[in-house]
């Protein structure tokens with residue numbers, strides 16, 4: 164048997180009918196995650212054709228994008244941004260009831276951002292194929308699953324057939340050699356990688372992150388890395404499962420239990436790229452050379468070390484980005500005045516992310532004139548954070564502690580920045596207008612975001628972290 | 634889906650690189666539960682001035698761009714989210730084809746499934762088309778070429794199944810549903826293995 168990559172092993176195990184010159188492969192999907200924004204038209208399609216949902220047991224829905232993060236008023240009314248947002252949530256409630264899908268709704272202890280709750284519930288498992296009408300489905304690749312985002316038409320395909328028509332993508336190995344320096348984390352790593360290979364560098368590829376620095380990452384950090392694969396153009400990014408993965412999953416609600424667990428782990432241990440497996444492309448990254456990294460432009464590939472000078476515009480497009488961001492080439496991003504700080508999103512809203520932000524904020528204050536929002540990724544994260552008292556650290560520092568949801572990552576739920584405001588954000592997209600019309604987004608790690616909140620300007624978190632450790 | 638065989642139009646050029654799906658349709662409009670009527674929101678924050686009037690700096694607002702249904706866009710068009718609202722909005726706005734040297738994966742798949750011709754062309758041809766807005770092109774899906782006014786042709790690749798679906802107006806869900814037996818067989822095989 165020839166050597167296979169991890170991706171090929173998962174792919175081959177899910178082919179219902181192989182691809183031919185004329186037709187794509189029919190690929191079986193183990194887990195389909197659903198949220199309110201990209202599903203209504205797909206459920207309508209099923210209705211129009213009189214089709215049933217093929218596998219309700221392999222479908223899991225949540226409310227996250229359009230949901231307000233402020234609590235309901237005295238009458239129980241939630242502060243939806245618009246009547247449409249409210250109607251969209253109601254429609255998912257109706258659709259999941261009508262088609263027999265389990266919904267982590269308002270009353271669920273497990274509700275949260277779709278890419279946070281799949282792993283938390285243990286629904287995300289190594290070797291699976293996982294899809295969702297959401298490009299950050301790549302997050303689940305952290306567990307050694309083949310996970311990617313799909314459009315609404317394909318959501319309908321999976322609802323009706325549990326399958327997708329797919330051409331086999333190419334493989335890209337990103338080998339991260341060495342160790343990340345102190346004060347430098349997974350977010351800095353992935354921003355650095357995207358800066359290196361570019362926002363289209365992964366187009367057509369599935370990325371496998373490998374190497375010493377990747378092995379050393381926690382599960383949450385691996386999710387942060389895989390989450391942003393799409394920002395390099397790759398639909399999926401994955402990491403071979405290991406003991407870190409198994410320890411994290413063990414005992415979770417939907418993970419196999421007892422003898423089934425042992426059997427599953429024995430299988431999962433075979434899920435790695437074989438010695439000598441060929442990738443279509445290999446990129447090496449030196450972890451030791453990475454510093455806290457932020458973006459200066461209007462796509463995630465415009466990433467540089469926080470203290471490095473912003474490059475001069477190489478063309479009209481970059482000039483437009485500099486103008487939009489109102490940053491000056493030749494100067495570092497550190498020191499730019501901050502208006503809003505957002506800690507949250509499926510990239511950085513898990514418990515360790517919140518701990519990292521709290522470590523910087525403990526005993527400090529958010530600077531005068533800066534608004535800081537901390538939004539846990541799920542109810543489970545919220546409860547765990549509150550059990551440790553993190554919410555009191557945030558509140559004491561002057562930050563707002565919200566209910567779980569996508570919040571200001573996508574600004575379609577009432578949480579947004581005002582035109583011209585500069586937002587240091589732990590989310591994944593710094594596109595024009597992503598966080599509100601005219602808002603200027605700088606992507607950063609939770610530590611950098613928290614340090615910037617305290618300093619009132621974009622700030623290197625390392626001195627704050629050292630002081631906290633001392 | 635209606636068959637898409639051939640499109641003839643003058644081109645309009647959107648030279649910016651990395652035009653992401655948030656620019657094509659900002660996220661705050663994604664609370665819709667239908668797929669119709671999104672054209673008026675297409676490129677919303679770029680296309681209109683704060684007072685709601687047309688932004689003269691938006692290339693598709695220029696007089697010479699009116700009636701153009703083929704857009705030549707800067708590199709890496711459609712990057713960002715998986716929202717199918719992007720091709721729905723473009724089609725409803727009157728755009729039937731996007732030509733580019735590099736198009737984001739999910740967007741391209743979504744576009745083709747809706748009959749929006751998202752076509753990748755070579756860099757030299759792309760450069761030339763960016764530099765020559767307003768020329769009349771015919772995109773021939775059957776022959777997989779773009780006919781230029783001077784009789785020249787630009788060949789392009791199209792995934793054979795996507796091409797078949799465009800030409801015949803094939804509905805991919807219908808095709809998948811025909812695999813029901815194979816899917817059931819796969820499911821029982823994996824149930825046994827587990």
Ligand code: SF4
Pocket residue numbers: 227228276277278297299508509510568569572573590591
């Ligand atoms: S947090 Fe942001 S990126 Fe993640 S699913 Fe929500 S909107 Fe998408």
